[in-house]
Amino acid sequence: MNTPHKVPVTILTGFLGSGKTTLLNRILSEEHGKRIAVIENEFGEVGIDQALVIDADEEIFEMSNGCICCTVRGDLIRVLGNLMKRRDKFDYVLVETTGLADPGPVAQTFFMDDEIRAEFSLDGIVTLVDAAHIEQQLGRSDESTEQIAFADILVLNKTDLVNGEALDGLEARLRDMNRMARVVRSEQANVSVDTVLNLDAFDLDQVLERRPTFLEPEYPFEWTGVYSLDMGRYELSLADGPDPAMSLVVVSGQGTDDAALREGAEWCVRRYAEPAELIHPGEEIPVGKHVNLRLDSIGRKSFFLEVDTQGQVGLYAQHTAEEFDLQLTNVDGATIRQEVERIWVAQHEHDDEVGSIAIERDGDVDPTRLNAWLTILLGERGVDIFRMKGFISLAGESRRFVFQGVHMLFDGQPEREWGDEPRRNQLVFIGRNLDEQSMRQGFEACLI
């Protein structure tokens, strides 16, 4: 009858010792004026006046049909079912799971139980990661892998106990497993409350805003800089960096808007596929060719670039400019700032079984074919698909169709009007041993 605003719920997961209770206390003690209810499965030292803390034993309810997607958390249904009756409803609910909890049933509870679904919305899953111990945990348990795969926010905690290089490696590994999540670093779970609450994490637009490249295909280069250059000779110099060589393609007539950059990137992918010409320091870099700059000598190394006509030049480099302190100077020795800079998602090895697949395609989708594809995909691979979300341009529908899901549970509805926006599709799947190629082909077959 009345459709009150749904109460947002944040799920807090992470192994024992990762800092969940510290983060929880931080959230509760901050002045936010919200009435928060906390459901705890582990006895923590939480005791803040403005929050109601309810201890509940984790109760996992499997169904007689044996379907893992139907597995829900009975304790949450019970406690939330009672909480929602109060007239002075809570503004927010936090669920703190045990360190060994499988996040699947927790998330599924908000899809599977119609009464819970009517009153609460899953705002986000925040997983705390103990930077010093996660590597061992990932090797030992499925739970920690799944907690990372399910996350909207990964708080890489206790970063003070690990050196910078190891942290970068760890962050890269986490991103590989879950490209959808935002990674936040902290020392003692000291992240701002805004980063973990009210995420609207299931809204893909927000994810894209934070990390515009996360849906993109991977490129053989990491960085592009576009420079406005007059006719003449320029010096490209690089300091010592992580590799003894670096691939590069120089593109003339490079535009600076997004479409031009993508176009340039696609063109460069084909150049990168060609064998590279080896260029030594002091030599000239040919335009429009795949070159490999030799960087194995000590100190700054200079290469030269001859510009025939005034205009914009794009450098598509294997590494970022920062890594080698890449500088472009004119004959007078003045450093030239790039007009725009762009970071691309670089190709790399995927080690973990758990990974993300992102599909982005323009155009409209046939609803019948999409339905058939998803039914088969979720039926056959639903167990291995942890999370999915995205939006679809359905033929004949004037609004964006937004969806999200957990395992086989798929939930979608039309959202805002497309209007003048180009109609396109973005889908992200996070799961175990997903076959990227067949999923891409499957989706492409749904396009009209």
Added chain:
Amino acid sequence: MSDLNVVSSKGVLRRGWSAAVGDYAIAGGWTLRGEALVVSDAAGGIYAFDGKSGASAWARQRGHDGGVLAMAIHPSGTAFATAGQDGRVLIWGVAEGQVKQAIDVGSDWVENVAWSPDGQWLAASCSRQVRAYGADGGEVWRSDDHPSTVSAIAWSSAGELATACYGRVTFFDASTGELRQKLEWMGSLVSMVLSPDGDIVACGSQDNSVHFWRRSTERDSEMTGYPAKPSALAFDDSSTLLATSGGEIATVWSFHGDGPEGTRPGSLKFHVEPVSTLAFAPGTLRLASGGRDGVVALWSLRKNGSGGAIGAATVADTVAELYWRPDGKALAALDAQGGVTVWRIGRTKGRIPRVREPQRQN
């Protein structure tokens, strides 16, 4: 509450009185042979109203810290018990509204409370345990931990208590707590009802089914295909009809003859949102249903479970509970906004007036 939206009751439901409590009206019951209606709410308040006029008899704003979760009227009609999030059970006198006994059950929520039919025992469940108390509030026995939180309790007779939890129904001897029977089935049992003859135990399950056992033969059956979980169940006094929620349609299974296995259930269509509560009128095949749509419908049923609506009315919000006055001549509805609404049941001489199904609003 002044904005109770009781409009255009139709058929045999005749507008009686309405009143309000402080928050979501959780539970209640008729006492003193229908002379009073007591109601408790989600904020922990307990209220008593005059059964005929609806005038407030007394109100206790702070019965249970955190809110009331369950309530049970003593068979004598002169006392009742409430259970709450504060881990306590309180036994109240109806007339004066005073707590006669306060029982500290545990630190967890006390979610179920029930008097034995002879009024000798009071059972209460807290987390995974059920405990039995004497009428004086003294503990008689407590069970071992169930495999999960006890979701429902009911007395199968004056001498036996039943509990439901994830995976099983358990029967305990009332005086000793000795385990008498265990019926197992892998599923989360969210509701339970026992047939008045004591043979059938039916449970609604989280996986949108109803599972029932015949204790005499230990035969069990499963009724599937519900669009939602059947959290409301009701048996009529003759143990013939089992009414079940689990969607917008109330489904009625008939145990008449060889049923309900292999038979078609009665399908009661009136609600436009899921049915939230069901109650048979004492000694009849007349069923009241309440829904999340705020509709109360009254049904006249046949032995095969089929039937039609003979009355309908609306209240302000989700119908939380329905209680028939012991004489079956009045019906009380509690709703999610704290509304308490009572209808008298009109006479139905000759042809029963049928109430037509409303148009679905989209």
